[in-house]
Amino acid sequence: MMASLFAVRKAEQQKNADALKALDFNPPAVSKPSSTASTATTKTKSTVPRKRPAPKRELPSREPTRARSTRMAAAAGQQRTDEQIQAIAEANAKEEEEEKERLRVAKHGSRSLDAMTGVTGSLETEQLQEEFKRLANYVAETTNRSASSAKSSPSKTRRAPSSSPQKGGGATELGPANVDTKALQTIIKSVEHRATVKIIPDRIYSMVVHPDQTRDLVFAGDKKGHIGLWDATNAGNLILAASNGSIRDGAKNDIEDEEDEEEVFTPDRGNHYHWQGHLQNTVSQLKLAPNDPHKLYSSSYDCTLRCRDFTKDVDYEIVDLDRFDESEALVHSFDFTPSGHVLYAVDNNGGMVRRDLRQKMDKAERWYIDRAKVGCISINPANENVAVTAHLKKEMKLWDLRKFTTSAQETSAEDQMEDALLASYSYRNACSSAYFDWTGTKILSTCYDDYLRIWDIDPKKTEPVVKTFEPSTKIRHDCQVGRYVSVFRAQWIHSPLLPSSFTIGNMKRYLDVYSADGTNVAHLADEMITAVPAVTAAHPTLGEVRLYGGSASGKISFFKGVD
Structure with missing residues (x-):
């Protein structure tokens, strides 16, 4: 009985192989399990063919830096001439001198009186x-x-000391501490x-x-x-303020508040x-x-x-x-x-x-x-x-x-x-x-x-x-x-x-x-x-x-x- 079943299965496998051969199809090789691994846990490698990598996307061109621009210009045969380099150096030197002069004027020149902001409560x-x-x-x-x-009592007016170093002691009696x-x-x-x-x-x-x-x-x-x-x-003196915290004029006593508004006092700053x-x-x-x-x-x-x-x-x-x-x-x-x-x-x-x-x-x-x-x-x-x-x-x-x-x-x-x-x-x-x-x-x-x-x-x-x-x-x-x-x-x-x-x-x-x-x-x-x-x-x-x-x-x- 077993022999007949084996013969039938053998015949079916041969029939399938002949059919595939007629179609010119070669099945992929199956990897053998490792001898050291357990038969229960061993897996075979995937038989699916690898996908081709996707083509790289072209990134948008970056704004060239000064160094890259120089290299690109040199590669393109557009190297700056000596006259151009000298002109750029002179322009940079002139700009530096102008900045120094601006800072010198700002440092040493006269300043107008302009109140600044940036601090809470600063006046204008x-x-x-x-x-x-x-x-x-x-x-x-x-x-x-x-x-x-001084005119009414010149004898009581004390003489002020000289402004330049004196040859003598130059001392003025001010009394002990x-x-x-x-x-x-x-x-x-x-x-x-x-x-x-x-x-x-x-x-x-x-x-x-x-x-x-x-x-x-x-x-x-x-x-x-x-x-x-x-x-x-x-x-530190207390002045009248509104209930929302805004400061009012403490000198005005004729402020008419609503009856339900509570008087609030705040320290003067x-x-x-x-x-x-x-x-x-x-x-x-x-x-x-x-x-x-x-x-x-x-x-x-x-x-x-x-x-x-x-x-x-x-x-x-x-x-x-x-x-x-x-x-x-x-x-x-x-x-x-x-x-x-x-x-x-x-x-x-x-x-x-x-x-x-x-x-x-x-x-x-x-x-x-x-x-x-x-x-x-x-x-x-x-x-x-x-x-x-x-x-x-x-x-x-x-x-x-x-x-x-x-x-x-x-x-x-x-x-x-x-x-x-x-x-x-x-x-x-x-x-x-x-x-x-x-x-x-x-x-x-x-x-x-x-x-x-x-x-x-x-x-x-x-x-x-x-x-x-x-x-x-x-x-x-x-x-x-x-x-x-x-x-x-x-x-x-x-x-x-x-x-x-x-x-x-x-x-x-x-x-x-x-x-x-x-x-x-x-x-x-x-x-x-x-x-x-x-x-x-x-x-x-x-x-x-x-x-x-x-x-x-x-x-x-x-x-x-x-x-």
Whole structure:
């Protein structure tokens, strides 16, 4: 039975093979299973023939780059001739010169007063011009009062010191500092936070307070060359606002609201403005000239010093360090002699510039007092011949400015420093700042070794210090600000109506107040202060405390004594 079935199947296979052969068809070979693999899991290769690959799509042609264009032109036999190459080079050089000239004019030329936007609540140019007119009128009024009082009582008028270095001592008696810690503590108890307002786009590097006793006006300079002005006189006072939060005029009492509308009060933020003071470079310092507060002076990392005159509505350059130094001599600090006619500035390359503002700008002189950055300079208000400087190379130095003469510019830096140096003090780290107080009898320095130091000096003495020049007071304070916070520089409160004291920022977002004996009398803080108030300033003429702290966010916090 099995044999017959096998024979039948054999016959059918032979019949099928003969039929396929007649059709001229060759079946594909079947792969044999691997001997090592299991018969249950072994699979044969596919018998389906592979498909031909699809033809590649032609991509759209790309815009040729300069390098490809050159190669393509060369391949096509279109190589530029020498004349064409020279013409292109001349055109590029001309374009570069035009750009340099444009930047030179923008850097050194006079600037119009244009208020800028970009900060919430910033007022416009017309309002800023009105504010400057008000500042000009304030100066005229105080000048007239001073002139009339001088005519009525000439014997009581104190003679102002000369503007140029004197041959004698050059000292003016301003009296000793009033160190009264208890009185200061009593005054500071009434001080509270009034407002924190962003007035300028970038990180604040410098501030100065206007001496107007009827208003609270502070100027600030930031990292991008902007200068801002904030009128904080009414900051913090509650004014009537609509229910949707828009501020209304607090002076209008005849506002007719609907009966169901709830009255909402909001703190006044004051008025603020900002404008481009320098060409996209840090405004390192701001000052108002002594006895002439209608002129705002500013220094910058663009190697210039400029002046904005409120009375004439002009802005002009007063020092250009590019003419002295081919490399970038960034201006870090400057100060005036007591008369306000002469200023001294220090720069990134160790230079010190003297400029008499009554002479042409090209009469300015420069000397090297170091081979590295000089970060701060302060002129003694009681002796215009004495200055103190703070150095990156871990030193503070006291100078006799009379020793710097025109002929001294031709001598070496070592000879200049040896002849003019009165005293020096060495630190373990870089010295950030050094300032005289308003009496000229104390020096306050800030250093990265986390100490504040105070020296007691006699402004009448201009002989070199033979004995060790040591501070009378050392105060522990964290000065490690990091990369994104402006450098701490302890600042004297210059008001002669207040006990001798100074302010400095605190990394815990405080504004610290110290007495001149080193006592910490206050940590001023508020929940509205969200950044370190690294740059500090105080009202220079009032008998009550008005303090300001500027931060890296462009905000200023205002503190004021409250009755």
